[in-house]
Amino acid sequence: MAAQPALPPVADQISRKRDQGLHPAVLAAGLAVIVLMLAAGPDYLGQSALLELELILGLAVFAAATNLLLGYGGLVSFGQATFYGIGAYAIALNWMHWKLPFWLAFSAAPFAAALAAFFVGLIALRARKLYFALLTLAFSQLFYVVAEQQYHFTGGANGIFGKMIPPALAVPQNGYWFILGVAVVALLALWKITVSPFGLLLRATRERPERAESLGLNVFGHQLMAFVLSGFFCGLAGALYAVYNQNAYPELLDWVKSGDPVMMSVIGGMYSFLGPVVGAFIYEIARQFLVGTTRDWQLILGVVLLVIILFMPDGLIGQFKHGLPWRKGGRK
């Protein structure tokens, strides 16, 4: 990414519009406390809660990586599960066929996803807005169908199940700390990307693409870079899924799975970095709770989503910034 000297005005304008929420120091301290509390999880949480957290931490990375496109790049992708699935399959396939060390497979997984993202992005980014969304969806389905059909290589619809992680990681607490550690580092890296010159220029491509183009910014190049980076972290999230559940199967690549991080971002708020992370926690916990307690979980989930979409346009984080809904009585 070449940061052209001509661009600071755009970047500057946008950076001034950044989150005007809590004071950064307060925020950082608060987050540190939350991370410490999570790290101490095994001391006070039950086993099922810990496992739930393992899943959600991976999903939080998945959502934040997707939101790099969604909230920062203005690119609605319904195909990020492609890369999530590739991350998980990289570990599972290695275990089944190649038997290379786990750590090698784990490190390679995000790169494999990024490579796939490069080729998908090269084609999909030619299309605009809705067509882009539907094209990424088509790629997602293509990978899904292939994973389901290449029976001997991928295990078909059943997927791959087995002891694909080292015994040390299979110890519940170790697995938890490992996932927590990787997720926190990944989120920090993603955050770094969003506040880097690249991240600011990416926002410029979202907010005023013509202006960015006229200032000599290579919009396509930036979007492709964002797509590859997002693919990388989605792949990492997928690899974390494989650590959590020790399996990979075609549904991980499905467009329905691609919808999850989008939903999480919208619920949490796609215009703040933490929105998708918060969204991941809320969406997954709510979904688990509803599935476990009622047959009508789809109905309730649908209604809850509607309420959030219709009455909290910037998601829960946005709502928090603008003031509580029952205090202000609508934002219009």
Add this chain to the structure above:
Amino acid sequence: MDHSRKMIAGLGSLALAAAGTVAFATSALASGSVTVGITTALSGPIAELGQTGLQAIELAAADANAKGGVLGKQVKVVSADSNLSPATGATNVRNFILDNHAVAIFGPVSSAVAVAEEGVAAKYKTPIFFSTSNDVKLATTNYTKYMFQVVPDTHMEPAAVARYLADAVGKKHITIATITPDYSFGRDTVASFLKSLKADGVNYTVKAQETPKLGASQYTSYIAALIAAHPDYTFMGQFGGDLVTLTKQAEGFGFFKHTKPMAMYGRAQLKALKGKVPAGAIAWDRAPFWAMKGPGMEKFSEAYNAKYHEWPSAWAVMGYTAFETWAQGVEKAHSFNGDKVSAALSGATIKTIRGPITLRACDHQGDVGEYVGTIAAKVNPKYGFQTYAHSKLIPAKDIILSCKITTAEQPKS
């Protein structure tokens, strides 16, 4: 320590009570309850399979509770939708065990979800009973000692159909086409079917093999390809709604005038097709209540019909059987402990509504047979759908894989 002394005292008094009169012990324990979990497809295209299975398990629990419960405890059934997703199914199982303290899990519909759930159940040493999904891998490559399968597996079922066909055609040369969902169930089934035909000495040629995707809504192009192949017999591996769709569309082509279809026409498909199932078609079902003899079966189907206003599907019959299996395992082990129940059931013979079932010690596969028959021309007035004109129970001993084969594939440890 004070605490452990109290526990020892408690255990001692319990043991005393147990050693005392049985009636006393039973009434003392009856105050408690115990939970079993079922997570299966309750929404989506094959929700019917999950729904009827769940209903039967709830009925079985109610029946057991009416008789004083299992090991004196009332049984509570918790259920959750797996939404056909392995991840959701696995999480549900974990939550049942860790949060609801479920002592047994009853199985899902699709094999992908079953494989995921099997792993979780084993991790927490909780027995899991498969009554709908029947992937042979569950008892071989993915075998754990906590799994029990009370349904004919993906080898047994097509082998039974092959045996039936072998008896029907004798030495005559026949041509065959297959159409199965592009899904592990479909693949395994058709492969086993052809292998079994060969083993049974049938002289056949395969003319066409089609694999439309699961849940397809348009089969015309596949049917056109099948028609071009002119097979004597067409083996159709579709199940649930897919089979209804395929039958309707093939019917329109007059396809069944030229070929004899073979398919898993169960209660739901027979009912949905309302008398339009081609008469004489070779049909099979894992537990067709109308073809199964015995007073237990009759009582069950009447009770099920009275409660849910529909006749039980095979999934319901087997769901009930699965519950019976678990309950008797607990009684035999005299414990809800997973290891003990597993040990008690391994190699045991269970009395069920469908007759005695022996769970082989080597792979925990029940010796359940498959019912194969031909579709009657007329609708059965009592049930409102076509049943079988002739049917045969192909016994398990004729079709089950030998322990030598299955154990060879089981994980070693």
Add this chain to the structure above:
Amino acid sequence: MLKIDEIHTYYGQSHILQGVSLEIAAGECVALLGRNGAGKTTTMRSIMGMTPPRRGRIALDGAEITGLSTHQIARAGIGYVPSGRRVFSELTVRQNLDLAAHDAKGTVGPWTVERVLEMFPKLVELSGRGAGFLSGGEQQMLKLGRALLRNPKLLLLDEPTEGLAPVVVKDLFRWIKRLMREDLSILLSEQNSSFALNISDRGYILEKGQIRFSAPSSELANSREIRTYLGIDSKTVAG
């Protein structure tokens, strides 16, 4: 006829009209002048309910129309001729007119499709042509015709001379004069101030969303200060 009282209109967060008031009497032609971005089009859109004002009120013949939706305001008797090429380009000329006539069903007044075609004979020969293929002047005829079919009491003309050849501007001048003779009230927003001041009875000057001056057009046209402000070149007075 139309009375606008202290309206405030926003585009998202930006406060465009900051308390605009103006009035148009029956049969009067009023010009709304000002530089690009002064708020002329926003005033028009506020009247039509397209960007409803957040505060203030607008009344037509004494009846309040603030808060009504656009089609209700149109039905109350206001015809709107938007600026630019806003004809339904996928429909033919005749379909454009028939559509407007259909929407105007039930209105009383002199304007029918036949009479519009009489006023703009050029449209007769173009009637089968896709409206998107018309020239700027032809589109202006079509837009005007469409608005007249409503038989409005008040006509809003947004930048009618924009992008027109000088000869067509002259035609436009004649058409507006004719409509004024038929006692139609007109609100005209214009960049071309000399054109507007020549034809109108009174004028308002908008600057940054506020009315700066208002006076009879002749007075505005004669004030050197205003002429300089509006940048009128004394040589190019149309009409």
Add this chain to the structure above:
Amino acid sequence: MNLQVIVIEGLSAMTTAASLFIIAAGLSLIFGALRVINVAHGTLYMYGAYFMATLFAASGSGWLFWVGLLVAPLFVAAIGAIAEVTLLRRVYERDHLVQLLVTYSLFLILSDLALRFWGTASLSANQPPSLSGAAMVGGVMFPAYDLFVIGCAVAMGLALWALLGRTMLGWKIRAAVEDPETLAASGTNVKRLFTLVFAIGSGLAGFGGAVIAPLQSVDPGMGQSVIVSAFIVAVIGGLGSIAGAAIGATLIGIVEAVGIFYLPSWAPAFIFVAMIVVLAVRPVGLMGQKLGY
């Protein structure tokens, strides 16, 4: 490959194309006017099928089928109208993603309600006696009902073409697509027009479901399984273009038929490849227009 096979393959491709067009046309119409991708479209289609199966299952006499064909679209159109007035109307100004998620929520809600009303079992509508059985076409047996479906698709295409090209309502819809504000300024109640368009699009879905019901199992998954193919058809053709939907449906019908014949194990992947290829070459679909979305 002999002639008979070609005829049968051709007709099956057309049947596939017809049923795809029947679903995609309403989706495309709604998108054209409202710029909304309706994820719940497949579910509305399922409601049409359920309605037909419920009605027709009650008696099974032929004339009820024709009644169902008329009433099912109205029933589904009413559901669509309610959804538009209560939900979609609020989000036209918001971005596509929000609209997509609103219709996704609608999909969740409607799917759940269908489970409650109709249960989990497969239902089925018979073919009316006059249309069941096989017909001889070009020397081959072909299902009469499939021919009826092809006929319905053609009729629907012509009706939409006439509606949009020849009627005042159609002109207004096209005018609203181009410039809803100016249309409102000429006195049209554009909100009501949008409700009407959404209701018509939903009604088309309901009609599609009612027509297809006798050809397949009516079960809770049927909406989900068609929606992705419907998207693909509409997108290949160019969203908003009815002619495009017809071309897209035909293309997919042919691609599927050829794929099934020559490379059956890869056939399900073909339609996605087709979409990717078309959009890679023409990023707005075959008949799509470059618009600001």
